[in-house]
Amino acid sequence: MxxxxxASTATTLLLFALGALVVAIGYAAARRRLPPLGLDxxxxxxxxxxxLVALPWIGWRFVxxxxxxxxxxxxxxxxxxxxxxxxxxxxxxxxxxxxxRDATWASATGPAVPYPVARLAFPSLxxxxxxxxxxxxxxxxxxxxxxxxxxxxxxxxxxxxxxHARLGPLPPVLLGKVAR
Amino acid sequence: xxxxxxxxxxxxxxxxxAGLGVTAAAGWWRGRGVLGSLGVSYLAGVALYGVVAQLLYxxxxxxxxxxxxALCLVLAAGTALQRAAPERRLPRFGLAGGxxxxxxxxxxxxxxxxPLWAYDAWTFWTPKAHALAALGGLDATWFAQPELVSRDYxxxxxxxxxxxxxxxxxETSLLDLQSWLFVCxxxxxxAEVVVPRTRRWATALPVLxxxxxxxxxxxxxxxxxxxxxxxxxxxxxxxxxxxxxxxRSALLLFGVFCAGAAATKAExxxxxxxxxxxxxxAALRRSAGAALAAAAAGAVxxxxxxxxxxLWVDRHHIxxxxxxxxxxxxxLLSRQAGRVPIAARYLLERLFDPRAWLLLVPLLACLTILAxxxxxxxxxxxxxxxxxxxxxxxxxxxxxxxxxxxxxxxxSARRVIDAPIFAWAFLLPLAFPRGPDAELxxxxxx
Numbered sequence: 185m186x187x188x189x190x191a192s193t194a195t196t197l198l199l200f201a202l203g204a205l206v207v208a209i210g211y212a213a214a215r216r217r218l219p220p221l222g223l224d225x226x227x228x229x230x231x232x233x234x235x236l237v238a239l240p241w242i243g244w245r246f247v248x249x250x251x252x253x254x255x256x257x258x259x260x261x262x263x264x265x266x267x268x269x270x271x272x273x274x275x276x277x278x279x280x281x282x283x284x285r286d287a288t289w290a291s292a293t294g295p296a297v298p299y300p301v302a303r304l305a306f307p308s309l310x311x312x313x314x315x316x317x318x319x320x321x322x323x324x325x326x327x328x329x330x331x332x333x334x335x336x337x338x339x340x341x342x343x344x345x346x347x348h349a350r351l352g353p354l355p356p357v358l359l360g361k362v363a364r
Numbered sequence: 365x366x367x368x369x370x371x372x373x374x375x376x377x378x379x380x381x382a383g384l385g386v387t388a389a390a391g392w393w394r395g396r397g398v399l400g401s402l403g404v405s406y407l408a409g410v411a412l413y414g415v416v417a418q419l420l421y422x423x424x425x426x427x428x429x430x431x432x433x434a435l436c437l438v439l440a441a442g443t444a445l446q447r448a449a450p451e452r453r454l455p456r457f458g459l460a461g462g463x464x465x466x467x468x469x470x471x472x473x474x475x476x477x478x479p480l481w482a483y484d485a486w487t488f489w490t491p492k493a494h495a496l497a498a499l500g501g502l503d504a505t506w507f508a509q510p511e512l513v514s515r516d517y518x519x520x521x522x523x524x525x526x527x528x529x530x531x532x533x534x535e536t537s538l539l540d541l542q543s544w545l546f547v548c549x550x551x552x553x554x555a556e557v558v559v560p561r562t563r564r565w566a567t568a569l570p571v572l573x574x575x576x577x578x579x580x581x582x583x584x585x586x587x588x589x590x591x592x593x594x595x596x597x598x599x600x601x602x603x604x605x606x607x608x609x610x611x612r613s614a615l616l617l618f619g620v621f622c623a624g625a626a627a628t629k630a631e632x633x634x635x636x637x638x639x640x641x642x643x644x645x646a647a648l649r650r651s652a653g654a655a656l657a658a659a660a661a662g663a664v665x666x667x668x669x670x671x672x673x674x675l676w677v678d679r680h681h682i683x684x685x686x687x688x689x690x691x692x693x694x695x696l697l698s699r700q701a702g703r704v705p706i707a708a709r710y711l712l713e714r715l716f717d718p719r720a721w722l723l724l725v726p727l728l729a730c731l732t733i734l735a736x737x738x739x740x741x742x743x744x745x746x747x748x749x750x751x752x753x754x755x756x757x758x759x760x761x762x763x764x765x766x767x768x769x770x771x772x773x774x775x776s777a778r779r780v781i782d783a784p785i786f787a788w789a790f791l792l793p794l795a796f797p798r799g800p801d802a803e804l805x806x807x808x809x810x
Binding site: 238249264266 | 495564584731738
């Protein structure tokens with residue numbers, strides 16, 4: 185679930201203590217009415233009882249998740265995947281207007297991008313944004329989408345333009361037409 | 365989104381109709397037995413639709429909305445071929461059924477608000493489905509492009525999601541609810557097949573499954589591991605019915621679920637090999653013919669589920685992550701031997717992590733020992749073997765993986781253990797038949 189924060193030790197302990205209390209009260213109330221059980225059923229019942237101790241924690245996860253996801257705006261809902269990878273969903277949007285629909289592209293990332301997961305996910309963001317334009321190896325591509333690296337160091341490009349300006353710690357996204 | 369969810373309901377009704385045709389033609393149900401076969405039928409429908417759709421995509425069919433409907437109706441026509449079948453009644457669910465339904469309802473509410481966020485889902489599963497629907501089929505230029513992640517992964521899930529997009533438009537928020545339907549059907553299948561054959565406490569296992577935080581996390585991820593686990597669990601259960609009850613319809617469905625598992629993810633292939641080998645070996649103790657039939661069903665399922673896609677992948681020179689060459693390369697095995705203890709420890713930690721699966725896995729381990737002590741050894745050994753060998757197959761995959769081991773484990777291990785856990789949870793209760801002297805349900809007349 186996307187909206188579940190890591191619970192603090194105090195919150196976790198409190199939730200599990202509450203669960204233990206509820207299970208203990210439930211057991212005390214139902215003890216006399218419980219039918220005699222075989223060993224296998226007793227093992228299952230014990231595992232269930234111990235698992236039910238986690239019920240308040242499980243409920244807390246749902247509440248926290250819903251508190252987050254119900255407050256997402258349209259942009260966050262549409263771009264939750266890239267956002268999870270520290271990528272603004274609109275980072276490559278401007279490239280759609282520049283790269284022709286029948287063109288191919290290649291992507292390149294460099295160490296100027298501060299987040300490794302963002303570097304890893306960047307080609308997928310380009311792929312989704314430029315759909316249905318397919319990617320190609322750099323030597324065959326007609327356009328190069330570079331992030332955190334000078335496109336001129338990756339391929340011979342005829343002209344470099346900025347697809348998205350620098351954004352806080354994120355370097356600009358640069359577009360270069362690969363020269364033939 | 366509400367109108368789109370009606371579209372999702374419609375396409376899933378088509379999958380159910382297709383599955384009812386498949387199970388009826390197989391001789392799984394007849395007449396009013398349909399009510400006790402909905403879970404198994406839905407999953408069989410999704411599995412067979414996905415396998416056939418993958419084949420049709422490979423030969424160039426676009427799978428338009430009309431073609432989706434036509435394929436489902438062709439499969440649904442199997443209801444006209446109904447054969448003699450045992451009466452199947454839906455068991456009473458009682459308190460456990462109510463608890464499962466309540467948690468599933470909470471999950472549905474949570475998933476309604478869940479965006480598409482999981483890495484694998486937004487980087488390749490859903491883009492593939494989108495491309496199938498938007499580009500009118502398997503466009504080689506797009507599907508073979510170098511920047512597409514996991515290009516070699518088979519097409520069952522994208523094909524199912526693409527069928528949904530044909531009815532809902534490109535609505536990614538509903539994909540979690542599609543996964544939710546898989547899990548609902550799986551739990552219904554447990555109630556239909558496992559519960560009538562075993563003791564009352566077995567109904568507690570779906571409660572633990574549905575409460576498990578890992579299940580909620582994965583439902584919200586719209587990835588392929590839950591459908592894979594559902595197919596593997598159903599393959600294991602139908603394999604058991606063939607082994608113990610000589611149910612021919614179960615053997616046919618075993619093949620359908622194996623094909624579905626193999627067409628869902630690369631990991632499905634070793635899981636199918638494990639399930640097939642375990643049931644063939646178990647059946648061999650009683651009859652060579654039964655063992656041969658199980659092995660043949662698994663082999664045909666692998667061929668149908670994997671071969672067409674692999675041929676397409678080879679034709680387009682797409683490198684494959686799962687390679688028989690790597691797992692048999694002794695030099696690689698020796699060079700990467702240091703990965704084995706790391707992966708084994710990590711997998712064990714994930715299996716027994718109570719934050720993921722509560723106490724389900726320790727419970728299954730205890731019940732396996734109990735079944736062994738109580739002379740229910742055959743089923744206990746088969747259940748544990750399926751789980752153990754599936755985990756060993758994963759260990760082999762991590763051992764020979766081309767990725768950095770810690771990264772690979774951290775990004776996948778928590779999900780790929782679903783299949784062995786589900787298969788174990790479905791098979792093990794069958795080692796405790798209903799009542800101390802209870803007979804197994806009678807094999808049907810064929």
